[in-house]
Amino acid sequence: MVEDLKVRLLHALEQNHRIATKTLALMLNVEETKIQEIINELEDVKVILGYVTLIDWEKTGHNDKVTAMIDVQVTPQRDVGFDVIAARISRFPEVKSVYLMSGGYDLSVMVEGTSLKQVAFFVSEKLATLENVQSTATHFVLKKYKQNGIIFDDHKKDHRLVISP
Amino acid sequence: MSRSFVKKSMVTLPASGIRKFFDMANTIRGVISLGVGEPDFVTPWHIREASVYALEKGYTNYTSNCGLEELRREISNYLLRRYQVEYDYTGEIIVTVGASEAIDIALRSVLDPGDEVIIPEPCFVSYKPCTVMAGGVFKTIPTREEDYFKLKPEDLEKAITPNSKVLLMSYPNNPTGTIMTGRELEQIARIAKEHDLLVITDEIYSELTYTGNHVSIASIPGMKERTILINGFSKSYAMTGWRIGYVAAPEEIAVAMLKIHQYTIMCAPVMGQMAAVEALKNGMEAVNKMTEQYDQRRNLIVNGLRRIGLPCFEPKGAFYAFPSIKETGLSSREFCENLLYEEKVAVVPGDAFGRCGEGYIRCSYAASVEQISEALDRMERFVRQNAACLKTSGMAT
Ligand SMILES: Cc1ncc(COP(=O)(O)O)c(C=O)c1O
Numbered sequence: 001m002v003e004d005l006k007v008r009l010l011h012a013l014e015q016n017h018r019i020a021t022k023t024l025a026l027m028l029n030v031e032e033t034k035i036q037e038i039i040n041e042l043e044d045v046k047v048i049l050g051y052v053t054l055i056d057w058e059k060t061g062h063n064d065k066v067t068a069m070i071d072v073q074v075t076p077q078r079d080v081g082f083d084v085i086a087a088r089i090s091r092f093p094e095v096k097s098v099y100l101m102s103g104g105y106d107l108s109v110m111v112e113g114t115s116l117k118q119v120a121f122f123v124s125e126k127l128a129t130l131e132n133v134q135s136t137a138t139h140f141v142l143k144k145y146k147q148n149g150i151i152f153d154d155h156k157k158d159h160r161l162v163i164s165p
Numbered sequence: 166m167s168r169s170f171v172k173k174s175m176v177t178l179p180a181s182g183i184r185k186f187f188d189m190a191n192t193i194r195g196v197i198s199l200g201v202g203e204p205d206f207v208t209p210w211h212i213r214e215a216s217v218y219a220l221e222k223g224y225t226n227y228t229s230n231c232g233l234e235e236l237r238r239e240i241s242n243y244l245l246r247r248y249q250v251e252y253d254y255t256g257e258i259i260v261t262v263g264a265s266e267a268i269d270i271a272l273r274s275v276l277d278p279g280d281e282v283i284i285p286e287p288c289f290v291s292y293k294p295c296t297v298m299a300g301g302v303f304k305t306i307p308t309r310e311e312d313y314f315k316l317k318p319e320d321l322e323k324a325i326t327p328n329s330k331v332l333l334m335s336y337p338n339n340p341t342g343t344i345m346t347g348r349e350l351e352q353i354a355r356i357a358k359e360h361d362l363l364v365i366t367d368e369i370y371s372e373l374t375y376t377g378n379h380v381s382i383a384s385i386p387g388m389k390e391r392t393i394l395i396n397g398f399s400k401s402y403a404m405t406g407w408r409i410g411y412v413a414a415p416e417e418i419a420v421a422m423l424k425i426h427q428y429t430i431m432c433a434p435v436m437g438q439m440a441a442v443e444a445l446k447n448g449m450e451a452v453n454k455m456t457e458q459y460d461q462r463r464n465l466i467v468n469g470l471r472r473i474g475l476p477c478f479e480p481k482g483a484f485y486a487f488p489s490i491k492e493t494g495l496s497s498r499e500f501c502e503n504l505l506y507e508e509k510v511a512v513v514p515g516d517a518f519g520r521c522g523e524g525y526i527r528c529s530y531a532a533s534v535e536q537i538s539e540a541l542d543r544m545e546r547f548v549r550q551n552a553a554c555l556k557t558s559g560m561a562t
Contacts, residue, residue, distance in 0.1 A: 012461070016534070023538045026468040027461040162511055163187040163200040165290045165339075 002038075005030065009038060010047070017051040056152050058144075067096075067112050067141040068119050070127065071105040073134040082106060085132050094122050105137070116140065178297060181290050182517035186501065190511045197540045199466075199528040200511040202339065204403035204484070206458075206531075208440070209451035212402065215443035216436045224435050230427040232260025232411070233438045239445040240411055244396075248371070248381040250389065252413040259423055260411050260433045260441075264369045264397040266426070267412035269295050271365050271393045272331070274421035276301035280330040285316040286519025287487075289339050289367065296333070304329070307521035310489060313478050314341040318352040325360050332357060335367035337374055340518045340527035341487040342480020347380040354385045365393045369410070370483040372401030372452050375460045379482070383413075390415050400483070401452055402444045407437040459484050462530040462537055469541040470528070473548050484531045487515065491524045493551050500526060507550070508543035 008028055012019060021039070025032040042048045057063040074085050082100050089109055090098045097110040109127070113119035120138065128136050144152055169176070190196055207213075231237065237254035244250045252258050261267040272282070272295050282296045285306045296303040306324050308314040316334060332353070336345040345353070357364050364382055371379040383392040397410025412422060463480065470477040470488045477488035490500045497514035504510050513529075515522030530537060 008461075019534060020538070023465060023534060026472075027465040027534065029464045029468065158205065160198075160201050160203055160205070161187065162190045162196055162198045163183060163513060164202045165181065165183050 006038060006042065009035065010042070013039075013048070054148055054150055056144075058152075064114055065112055066114065066116055066119055067110065068123075069139045069141065070109045070111060070123060071101075071137040071139075072107040072109055072127065073105045073136075074107060075132045075134060076106075077132065085130065088130065089127065092122075092126060094119075094126075105135075174297070178294055183290060183513060186513065186517070189502070190505055193505065193509060196505070196509045196511050197532075197536050197543070198511040199530070199532055199537070199540050200513045201529050201531055203405040204400060204455065204531050205533065206403040206455055208402065208404050208407070209444075209448060211447060211451075212404070212440050212444050216407075216440040219436050219439035224439055226435060228260075228432045228435050228438060230432055231258065231423055232433060233435070233442065236260055236438050236442050236445075237411075239442055240413070243445050244381075244394070244413060248379065248384055250381055250383045250394065250413070252394075253416075256416045257419050258411060258413045259419060259426055260409065260438060261397075261426065262410070262430055262433050263399060263408045264367060264395050264410035265291060266430065267395040267397070267410050268292065268333075268365070268367060269299070270422045270425045271395065271412060271414070271418075272296055272299040272301060272333075273425050274418060275331060275363060275393075279328060281326060281328040282331040282333050283321065283324050283329055283362075284333050285320075287314065287338075287340050287515060287522035287525075288333075288518055289335055290518065292333055301331070302328070305519060307519070308341075309521070310478060310525075314338065314343045314487070315345055315349060316353060318356055321353060321356050325356075325362070329360065329362060331363045331365055333365045333367070335369070337370035337379070337480075337482025339370065339483055340485050340513070340515065340522065342483045342485040343478075344374055344379070344482040345382075346377075347385075350380055350382045351385055354382055354388050357391060358387055361391075363391050363393065364388065365395065367395045369395065369397050370400050371396060373456060373459060373484060374482040375456070375463060376481045393418060398441050398444055402441075402448055403455065404437075404440070404444065407434075407440060409433055409437040409441045459530065462532070462534060465534060465537055466528060466530045466541070469537070470544075473541065473545040474552075475544075475548065484529055486528045486530060487522075487525050488528065489525055493548060494555050495551065497523050497526055503551070504544065504547050508547045510540045510543050510547075 005028060012024060021032050021035045024035045076082050077084060086098055086107060089095055094111050094113055095109055096112050099108045101108050111119055111122060113122060123136055123138050237258045240258050241252050241254040244252055268291055276299045278300045280301045282301045282303050283306060284292050284303050285308050293303045304324055306320050308316060366382050368381055383389050383394045393412060393414040395412050398404040466486045467477050467479060470486060475488040475490060477486050480486055493500060497516050501512055501514045513527040515525030515527060
């Protein structure tokens with residue numbers, strides 16, 4: 001029951017973390033204090049890791065960021081496999097995400113910088129030189145169409161009549 | 166001056182009560198609407214995509230009068246799988262232009278002049294006019310909040326006269342959101358058999374039930390032969406604009422309905438039919454996702470309405486809450502008009518769905534959580550303001 005409530009709460013927050021606890025309480029049919037209690041607990045145990053905002057920087061005219069997806073091949077280490085090297089790569093603030101992949105390479109690393117040069121420099125100087133990193137292939141992002149399930153230019157509009165039977 | 170060419174009965178037939186309210190709401194900017202009788206979701210992409218694909222492949226033709234064979238077969242499978250009712254796709258199912266057309270051809274194919282149609286109210290706005298246009302006479306049964314607006318067997322029995330031929334009902338209900346359980350339907354079925362009534366059951370909201378599975382009255386033993394079952398894609402699959410519904414009935418009645426359909430409509434649009442096939446084949450996951458969302462909004466709106474002092478019974482189906490506004494001292498119309506002008510929230514007066522809907526308003530929760538929350542805040546302010554006015558005017562007299 002509580003487990004079920006937790007899952008429903010997480011689904012709701014995943015879609016929109018700005019929903020007021022008051023609203024969540026009404027939606028999920030429990031007391032507001034209970035909602036707050038569960039959220040606190042989920043934050044404490046790091047099930048909820050953070051709340052981020054998805055921004056279309058292109059629209060602001062202040063888009064001075066360059067993003068690249070980098071395919072990294074590494075030599076797994078005895079006992080710890082990919083975890084230690086992945087953790088190490090994750091520590092760089094330039095690195096926005098790190099995933100272990102199946103297929104032709106091992107780690108997919110997303111890097112953000114202020115220029116092509118800066119990103120390229122980071123890859124050649126910091127990433128490629130790490131022990132156990134065998135090779136890298138850098139792909140720069142040219143345009144974002146959809147992220148986190150949200151389409152950037154969705155032109156979403158309610159076409160319904162104000163009142164209908 | 167030339168004479169009026171309009172048929173007399175069309176002059177006297179009242180226009181929909183919702184229409185007037187729509188015209189009013191439409192002139193105001195920044196309205197949050199809980200007045201919409203259709204999903205706020207767009208049709209799931211895989212269904213839209215199937216229709217695009219159909220167009221690309223050149224499906225732009227008529228289909229057989231009763232609809233694509235593949236679609237009728239899917240409908241037949243669906244009805245058996247979901248509601249345990251068996252209909253032969255070759256002679257007992259017709260694909261229609263929405264449930265709306267199905268209601269019309271069902272009534273027109275069974276009513277002789279003067280035949281009575283019993284209609285529990287509050288109900289969908291087209292039932293009474295369609296009965297009149299089909300040459301029948303309607304007899305309404307008011308239902309009550311204390312019975313959760315369910316049809317009571319004793320009320321049905323009292324309404325029956327020697328001229329009664331049809332019982333026309335819809336559960337889950339628009340506007341109340343009430344449902345009828347299997348056991349409750351059995352009692353209705355017993356009376357229908359006893360008095361040799363035909364039941365026309367509009368089950369357009371059948372997928373949108375939140376506390377257990379929908380039961381179709383057609384699945385009760387001995388009922389299929391006296392039931393016309395209406396359903397469609399508008400609500401469950403968020404496909405209102407596609408205009409695809411269907412009707413299932415014993416062959417004798419289906420033959421009669423098909424005549425009206427073939428001469429007046431020919432067939433439902435093919436692109437919509439192709440989309441409906443995809444909906445039935447692969448749409449269940451999307452339906453479940455939408456139902457989950459509706460369920461949370463249902464809690465939000467019912468709890469929210471109760472909190473601001475508008476008593477509301479728990480609606481177990483469709484996407485409407487039907488709270489009482491009696492304590493505000495306003496009529497449904499006054500409440501809705503004032504709310505619209507003062508707080509820019511649109512809801513529909515309950516009496517648009519029958520006289521016993523007076524004292525209630527229909528709030529649709531086919532709106533986003535943010536919109537519902539904002540609408541509730543505005544309604545709370547409105548109700549408080551109104552209570553304060555009521556108090557001072559009470560002191561003055
Ligand atoms: C009870 C009921 N029946 C039928 C309809 C019409 O459905 P369709 O879009 O399939 O014509 C509606 C739509 O509001 C409804 O609420």
